[in-house]
Amino acid sequence: MACRNCKNNNQCPCQNHENDSYCGCNGNNAQNSCTQREMLHKIMSLNFAINDLALYLDTHPDDQNAIRMHCEYSEKQIELTAEYQKLYGPLTINFMSDTWDWIDQPWPWERGAY
Amino acid sequence: MLTNMYYYVKSLQYPINIRNRNPKLAKVIISQYGGPDGELAASLRYLSQRFGMPDKKSKAILNDIGTEELAHLEMVGTLVHQLTDGASPEEMEAAGLAPYYTDHGWGVYPQAAAGFPFNAVTLAVKGDPIADLTEDLAAEQKARATYEKLIDLCKDDRDVVDVLKYLREREVVHFQRFGEALNGVQEKLYQRNLYLTGGNNNNCGCNN
Ligand SMILES: [Fe+2]
Numbered sequence: 001m002a003c004r005n006c007k008n009n010n011q012c013p014c015q016n017h018e019n020d021s022y023c024g025c026n027g028n029n030a031q032n033s034c035t036q037r038e039m040l041h042k043i044m045s046l047n048f049a050i051n052d053l054a055l056y057l058d059t060h061p062d063d064q065n066a067i068r069m070h071c072e073y074s075e076k077q078i079e080l081t082a083e084y085q086k087l088y089g090p091l092t093i094n095f096m097s098d099t100w101d102w103i104d105q106p107w108p109w110e111r112g113a114y
Numbered sequence: 115m116l117t118n119m120y121y122y123v124k125s126l127q128y129p130i131n132i133r134n135r136n137p138k139l140a141k142v143i144i145s146q147y148g149g150p151d152g153e154l155a156a157s158l159r160y161l162s163q164r165f166g167m168p169d170k171k172s173k174a175i176l177n178d179i180g181t182e183e184l185a186h187l188e189m190v191g192t193l194v195h196q197l198t199d200g201a202s203p204e205e206m207e208a209a210g211l212a213p214y215y216t217d218h219g220w221g222v223y224p225q226a227a228a229g230f231p232f233n234a235v236t237l238a239v240k241g242d243p244i245a246d247l248t249e250d251l252a253a254e255q256k257a258r259a260t261y262e263k264l265i266d267l268c269k270d271d272r273d274v275v276d277v278l279k280y281l282r283e284r285e286v287v288h289f290q291r292f293g294e295a296l297n298g299v300q301e302k303l304y305q306r307n308l309y310l311t312g313g314n315n316n317n318c319g320c321n322n
Contacts (some may be wrong), residue, residue, distance in 0.1 A: 044125055050128075051182060055287065058174040059294035091124045108126045109192040111199060 036088050042082060043091075046077040116146055120181075126281045127185040132196040134272045137209035139268050140197035141227065146190045146264070146281070148224025148232035151256040153190055157183035158254060159237035166241040169302055172295040174251075179288050186281055191222045193277060243302075247296040254289035 007016035053070045078107060085091055089101040121274050146152045160180030167173045198206070198220055206215040213229065224232035237253075260280035268274045 006293070034318070040125060040130060044129065047123070048127060051178075052287065055175065055182075055243075056289050057177055058178055059171050059291055059298065061171070092121055102124075105124065108124060109130075109188065109195050111131060111196050114132075 035085075039073045039088075040086050041076065043080050046073050046080065048102065050077060120184075126185070126189055126192060127182070128189060130189060130192045130196065130256055130273075130277050132193065132309050133206075134271060134273070135199065135201055136271060136274075137198045137201050137206055139271060139274055140194045141211055141214070141232055142267050143190060143197070143264055143274075143278075144222070144225060145227035146220060146257070146260060147187065147194060149226035149228075149260075150236040151253065152187070152224070152232075152236075153187040153257075153261045154232055155234075155236045156226050156253060156257060157181075157187060160232065160240070160250065162212060162239045162262070163236075163246040163250070166243065166246065167299075168243050169298060171298045172243060172247065173292050175295045179291065182284070182288075186256065186284065189281065193274065194222045195220075198272070200203065235318050240285050243299045247299060250292045251289055251296065252287045254292060256312075258285040258289070261285065278319075 030094065050070060050073050053066055053073070057066055057070060081091060082086050089095075089105040090097065093102060094101075148154050154187060160176045160183065164173055164180065167176055198211075201209075201220075206212060207272035212249050214223070214225075217223070224233075238246070238249055240249070261278050265275055265278045265282070268278060
């Protein structure tokens, strides 16, 4: 389904937005297509889950179930982050590219970057 | 793999997109940037205390929560930035921010809501795991209480409240983890018959 604002109809690689009709973009920033925003949000939720599980595992290092979840999310996170960076530019400075896109992508604190 | 001790990930921990400018809210939210129970104090408190921790769990939890607090510092700075971004000097003045505007313009300066600059006196590093972890439990509760006061003050802006609620929730999780770390340290000290003393003092005169 396309976003009502930016009309972006691309299939999001995160495959997580079947029922969205409004992606939260402001509709006028080409860099913030539904696809990019949703993919980044998916990465952010994975990062959150990995961090929260890490804190839990710091004090419960023998919880096998939590370790399994941590592996599952980390694997997805690595995959999706690589995919995202290829499409939309670097999230960390070790991303290899022929052009230095690090300074062109919006910064997280800027309005509309999310 | 990045080789620095720390590296920057170009995303917030939780998305922030504040639609309505409102420097009045920024004036109070800034306390969680540089105030007594703010995120800068939290990250420095934990990242400094970690060097004095005695066991695996407490070292790890201070390291990892201290790191997460840095992400929260960025989130609070983002709130202040987006709430003041584009405000005219007159709007800043009307929000009671004329003194702030004079010294800091549209920058984000670590200070308390009451205006005093960040001070490391707001945190303690005792080098005593029981004292430090007990302080951390209190610090998380004070941060939670501050976020609740901010939620009351910002209740008309749903974008802001959503972020504040997220940050409040993290304080609750951190409190839980610090409690578990404290239990671990206490157990370890019980094994050595040191009970509730710091465990690194060999000259106290008692036989424990
Ligand atoms: Fe915290």
